[in-house]
Amino acid sequence: MTRTITLGFIPLIDAAVPIAAAEIGFAAREGLDLRLVKEVSWANIRDRLAFRQFDVAHMLAPMTVASQLGIGSNPYPVVTPVALGRGGNAITLSTALFAAMEASGEDVSSGEAASHARALKRVVDARRANGHPPLVFAVVYPFSAHNYEFRFFMGSAGIDPDRDVRMTVVPPPLMADALMAGAVDGFCVNAPWNMLAVERGAGRIVAVKADIWPASPEKVLGMRPDLIDGERDTACRLVVAMEAAARWCDDPANRGDLAALLARPDRMDVPADVVRRLLDGEVTIDPAGTVRRIPDYLRFAEGAATFPWISQALWIFAQMLRWGQVAPSPSAEAAAARAFRPDVWREALAGSGVPIPAQDRRVEGALTAPTEIATLSGGPLVLPPDRFGDDRPFDPDRIEDYVSGFSVRTSFRERQALAGE
Amino acid sequence: MASTLSILVVDENRARAAIIEDGLREAGHARVAVVTEMTGLVREIERLKPDVIVVDIENPSRDSLEQFFEVSRSVQRPIAMFVDRSDSASIQAAVEAGVSAYVVDGLKKERVKPILDMAISRFNTFSRLTRELAEARSELADRKVIDRAKGILMSHRGLKEEEAYALLRQTAMNEKRKMVEIARSVVTAASLFAKPAGGREDP
Numbered sequence: 352m353t354r355t356i357t358l359g360f361i362p363l364i365d366a367a368v369p370i371a372a373a374e375i376g377f378a379a380r381e382g383l384d385l386r387l388v389k390e391v392s393w394a395n396i397r398d399r400l401a402f403r404q405f406d407v408a409h410m411l412a413p414m415t416v417a418s419q420l421g422i423g424s425n426p427y428p429v430v431t432p433v434a435l436g437r438g439g440n441a442i443t444l445s446t447a448l449f450a451a452m453e454a455s456g457e458d459v460s461s462g463e464a465a466s467h468a469r470a471l472k473r474v475v476d477a478r479r480a481n482g483h484p485p486l487v488f489a490v491v492y493p494f495s496a497h498n499y500e501f502r503f504f505m506g507s508a509g510i511d512p513d514r515d516v517r518m519t520v521v522p523p524p525l526m527a528d529a530l531m532a533g534a535v536d537g538f539c540v541n542a543p544w545n546m547l548a549v550e551r552g553a554g555r556i557v558a559v560k561a562d563i564w565p566a567s568p569e570k571v572l573g574m575r576p577d578l579i580d581g582e583r584d585t586a587c588r589l590v591v592a593m594e595a596a597a598r599w600c601d602d603p604a605n606r607g608d609l610a611a612l613l614a615r616p617d618r619m620d621v622p623a624d625v626v627r628r629l630l631d632g633e634v635t636i637d638p639a640g641t642v643r644r645i646p647d648y649l650r651f652a653e654g655a656a657t658f659p660w661i662s663q664a665l666w667i668f669a670q671m672l673r674w675g676q677v678a679p680s681p682s683a684e685a686a687a688a689r690a691f692r693p694d695v696w697r698e699a700l701a702g703s704g705v706p707i708p709a710q711d712r713r714v715e716g717a718l719t720a721p722t723e724i725a726t727l728s729g730g731p732l733v734l735p736p737d738r739f740g741d742d743r744p745f746d747p748d749r750i751e752d753y754v755s756g757f758s759v760r761t762s763f764r765e766r767q768a769l770a771g772e
Numbered sequence: 773m774a775s776t777l778s779i780l781v782v783d784e785n786r787a788r789a790a791i792i793e794d795g796l797r798e799a800g801h802a803r804v805a806v807v808t809e810m811t812g813l814v815r816e817i818e819r820l821k822p823d824v825i826v827v828d829i830e831n832p833s834r835d836s837l838e839q840f841f842e843v844s845r846s847v848q849r850p851i852a853m854f855v856d857r858s859d860s861a862s863i864q865a866a867v868e869a870g871v872s873a874y875v876v877d878g879l880k881k882e883r884v885k886p887i888l889d890m891a892i893s894r895f896n897t898f899s900r901l902t903r904e905l906a907e908a909r910s911e912l913a914d915r916k917v918i919d920r921a922k923g924i925l926m927s928h929r930g931l932k933e934e935e936a937y938a939l940l941r942q943t944a945m946n947e948k949r950k951m952v953e954i955a956r957s958v959v960t961a962a963s964l965f966a967k968p969a970g971g972r973e974d975p
Contacts, residue, residue: 391831399867519836
């Protein structure tokens with residue numbers, strides 16, 4: 352019997368996997384009638400999932416971790432049984448700010464993210480010395496990879512995002528307008544909004560996800576735990592459908608079809624050629640039209656991109672600790688780990704021919720070259736290089752050391768004090 | 773009894789915001805403020821320190837609001853409405869009406885529920901009015917099409933007005949279609965036979 356599943360999504364390029372699952376037949380093959388509902392805010396996604404109007408949703412990976420920690424406006428448990436791919440995010444700064452960075456004395460001619468961060472630090476310092484107001488930077492949600500990536504980028508050059516600049520939230524479709532209007536000086540958002548802002552002449556891309564943490568999970572399939580407990584078979588079918596769709600999305604031969612599918616007005620509603628260039632990893636980074644080729648800009652399945660690594664939930668938790676969004680405790684760490692459900696992923700895909708990782712957690716960011724890892728079945732599995740922008744690996748068994756190793760951070764207590772100001 | 777709760781209505785649709793504001797005032801809430809421009813939202817929240825914030829669910833600025841709640845204590849730990857989920861009928865009604873709300877934690881549910889119920893009912897009233905207006909507009913457009921069709925039949929077939937009307941109605945009945953659809957066909961057909969330079973040729 353066909354089970355109808357309602358899935359909420361935000362029009363972004365990484366909604367590709369659920370869209371393909373619904374349109375290309377991967378859901379139908381699993382006996383699922385997958386109905387997609389376009390949403391306008393992450394808050395709506397979260398609430399409508401909690402209120403059972405959605406069965407599952409396209410979600411920011413950190414939203415599921417926050418939900419397990421009981422933080423945010425409507426904390427209700429949601430878990431990740433399957434990730435929806437890597438990549439897509441980028442940091443874009445206004446053309447005026449980038450010009451100031453070029454004139455800062457820091458050499459940015461290499462185009463490397465680290466040099467951009469150092470130049471930004473100089474501009475931030477100069478503004479403070481001259482009594483200018485702090486720069487304003489936007490992300491899409493407090494619990495998002497965008498927030499942690501932008502902060503990671505700034506922190507790597509000694510910029511304190513809680514004290515040296517002002518962080519705000521702007522919905523993705525309004526980012527380019529906010530930059531044009533001077534309401535914000537830069538932002539971190541998913542595709543296509545960076546490239547659209549650049550092509551409108553509003554900004555310059557200074558870093559992409561691959562410069563910060565290439566293996567980082569971006570969006571995930573958010574699911575209420577009661578669906579897993581009560582209808583484990585449905586949960587597993589969804590994982591299988593998403594995984595198959597992710598493989599289809601990764602195949603370069605399907606990119607034209609995928610771009611056309613995503614471009615539709617009821618999906619992303621942006622020109623198909625823009626989507627195609629993004630899928631190809633050809634990212635326009637400045638208004639002059641300079642293209643940066645990033646072969647792994649978007650990866651939906653390759654290298655276990657759909658596998659919900661517990662160590663990745665814990666990296667997200669480490670960033671929440673780093674910025675004082677949550678107080679450190681063993682129970683909080685255990686709750687964060689429960690946000691990702693590799694057990695469901697494995698059960699769904701066992702024996703399907705998909706390589707099944709033998710471990711749930713690993714040291715993140717330690718691979719400098721493609722590396723084969725142990726699998727339970729399904730043949731060899733090669734993970735891509737995954738070094739962090741600061742070259743410091745993350746050992747999920749030593750979270751405290753990892754967090755205290757960051758020179759720029761804000762403790763939970765300091766966060767409370769900042770909020771009270 | 774006059775309410776001492778401070779209520780902020782956030783809605784980019786001015787007409788709907790006004791309808792909600794009126795309803796809340798009529799219900800005895802004196803401290804009601806409306807924000808229709810998202811740019812001044814944070815400043816207004818800091819100024820008003822509302823106990824309840826009512827937001828249109830289609831407003832993408834909900835995510836910005838939540839960020840603000842994260843970083844500021846201007847509003848005392850607001851939580852999304854219906855967080856206890858005991859009242860699923862209210863949740864359903866609110867989401868269907870397009871209402872979302874934030875409530876300062878610790879406020880008694882009995883104090884907040886009438887406010888949300890009011891917002892829900894006003895959102896529904898507004899949708900109904902909007903729908904009725906659209907229907908009235910389309911009715912007017914229909915009438916214009918029928919008048920044109922009548923005119924065409926009168927001039928092309930030499931009918932009187934009542935006869936033209938009766939012919940349209942009879943045809944609609946025979947074909948089990950709406951009269952406006954028949955009228956539209958007549959107008960379309962006539963335009964096919966119209967001379968480009970103006971003036972009509974008899975069919």
